[in-house]
Amino acid sequence: MLVVDDEENVRYSFQKMLREPTYQVLVAADGMEALAAVQRREPDLAILDIQMPGMSGLEVLEHFKRSAPNLPVLVITAHGDSERVISAMKHGAYDYIEKPFDIPRMKGLIDDALEVGRLQRAGRRVEHSVATDSPDRIIGNSSAIQEVCKLVGRVAASDANVLLVGESGTGKELVARAIYQHGQAAGTPFLAVNCAAIPETLLESELFGYERGAFTGAVKRRAGKFELADGGTLFLDEIGDMCQATQAKVLRVLQEGTFERLGGEETVRVHVRLIAATNHNLEEAIASKQFREDLYYRLRVITITLPPLRERREDLPELTRYFVAKHCRQYKKEFVSVAPETMQVLLQHDWPGNVRELENTLKRAILLCRGNVIRPHDVAANLRPASRPKPDSPLDHLTVRVPTDLESHAGKLYDVVTSELERKLIADVLRRVRGNQVHAARLLGISRVMLHDRIKKYGLKTEISIDGH
Numbered sequence: 001m002l003v004v005d006d007e008e009n010v011r012y013s014f015q016k017m018l019r020e021p022t023y024q025v026l027v028a029a030d031g032m033e034a035l036a037a038v039q040r041r042e043p044d045l046a047i048l049d050i051q052m053p054g055m056s057g058l059e060v061l062e063h064f065k066r067s068a069p070n071l072p073v074l075v076i077t078a079h080g081d082s083e084r085v086i087s088a089m090k091h092g093a094y095d096y097i098e099k100p101f102d103i104p105r106m107k108g109l110i111d112d113a114l115e116v117g118r119l120q121r122a123g124r125r126v127e128h129s130v131a132t133d134s135p136d137r138i139i140g141n142s143s144a145i146q147e148v149c150k151l152v153g154r155v156a157a158s159d160a161n162v163l164l165v166g167e168s169g170t171g172k173e174l175v176a177r178a179i180y181q182h183g184q185a186a187g188t189p190f191l192a193v194n195c196a197a198i199p200e201t202l203l204e205s206e207l208f209g210y211e212r213g214a215f216t217g218a219v220k221r222r223a224g225k226f227e228l229a230d231g232g233t234l235f236l237d238e239i240g241d242m243c244q245a246t247q248a249k250v251l252r253v254l255q256e257g258t259f260e261r262l263g264g265e266e267t268v269r270v271h272v273r274l275i276a277a278t279n280h281n282l283e284e285a286i287a288s289k290q291f292r293e294d295l296y297y298r299l300r301v302i303t304i305t306l307p308p309l310r311e312r313r314e315d316l317p318e319l320t321r322y323f324v325a326k327h328c329r330q331y332k333k334e335f336v337s338v339a340p341e342t343m344q345v346l347l348q349h350d351w352p353g354n355v356r357e358l359e360n361t362l363k364r365a366i367l368l369c370r371g372n373v374i375r376p377h378d379v380a381a382n383l384r385p386a387s388r389p390k391p392d393s394p395l396d397h398l399t400v401r402v403p404t405d406l407e408s409h410a411g412k413l414y415d416v417v418t419s420e421l422e423r424k425l426i427a428d429v430l431r432r433v434r435g436n437q438v439h440a441a442r443l444l445g446i447s448r449v450m451l452h453d454r455i456k457k458y459g460l461k462t463e464i465s466i467d468g469h
């Protein structure tokens with residue numbers, strides 16, 4: 001390691017402190033001598049005084065980062081202040097220590113920085129050509145993601161509507177763009193609207209536009225997204241959050257290709273391919289009368305289900321390399337590697353936020369990691385625990401009272417209790433699906449004939465509507 005300090009007693013102190021056989025200490029009294037030593041000996045670590053006559057420590061640090069980017073640098077000074085600390089860390093210092101320093105802490109930092117340097121040198125061999133890949137490329141080779149790619153390839157050339165289903169952060173917009181880019185309509189408009197991000201009162205005008213004077217502030221006619229996407233593709237993200245009134249207008253566009261701008265009477269005709277996405281269960285939303293069934297079937301001509309990241313962990317290394325390279329380029333960092341033990345942490349996490357959570361975690365780690373190596377503590381603080389709710393089950397709400405007089409039910413106690421449980425179960429399921437017998441029978445796993453028989457047996461006609469309306 002190289003110790004750079006204009007004070008001879010400091011250089012001597014380091015030589016004395018680091019007499020162990022595993023260390024070899026080189027010394028330099030100024031910046032020029034330090035630069036020559038780095039070129040000549042290629043040390044594994046530099047310990048650099050920030051305030052020296054001639055070339056300052058910060059200038060030396062800048063030279064180090066250009067000529068030896070994998071060299072960890074510990075900055076020391078007798079005059080610490082916030083500006084110096086910020087400047088040193090901004091220029092790539094591994095850490096910043098004020099004199100006089102605690103010897104055990106200094107030795108710990110030296111060992112830590114040497115390990116980071118070793119990881120950096122190993123990481124330089126990693127191929128980062130993915131940094132120049134298309135930003136819209138679907139990353140991964142798992143069987144789950146390959147099935148998604150196959151479906152994209154099959155439907156891209158058509159103009160069929162597509163419904164993308166998956167948890168938040170699984171990359172639904174990325175898949176929508178892939179469908180568009182590989183389709184015959186490539187080069188035509190592609191517009192995206194997040195239905196959950198726009199207030200309900202504004203979403204209709206955003207999609208269909210408005211005429212001058214339609215409302216306060218409408219000083220001139222404005223075309224909506226459907227009109228602007230004419231001849232191309234419109235991506236409606238989080239369509240499950242759309243109100244029923246707007247759903248009805250979207251359905252009309254899909255059926256007839258026409259609509260009127262808000263506040264207008266002129267009929268506008270368009271031809272738009274619609275790709276919709278949701279993280280909601282639309283079938284449940286239909287059962288609870290929150291989503292139109294006719295719109296649902298218009299949307300789901302083709303359904304593509306995107307797998308959560310926890311179900312395609314084999315794609316994590318490739319995704320990690322891609323995001324690290326992407327954000328190194330964005331933040332103008334020459335190179336950042338991922339320590340093997342960090343990859344193990346990433347592989348063991350459940351990723352409730354999916355690919356979006358992974359990217360944000362790595363982005364933060366790239367900005368805050370020391371020595372250009374992402375280590376476990378750089379990612380651990382940003383990993384939120386999985387909070388997927390336990391699936392709601394009708395059984396969670398059912399209680400059955402056992403008769404107190406067991407003898408009076410001798411020989412038929414089992415039938416009495418199970419019949420009461422069955423009655424409560426069927427009544428509860430029917431209540432939850434608003435009396436939709438088809439849906440209820442599917443949830444219960446019984447035929448509709450059997451369900452109808454049980455409704456009659458337990459006298460449930462007065463409790464729910466038999467025809468599901």
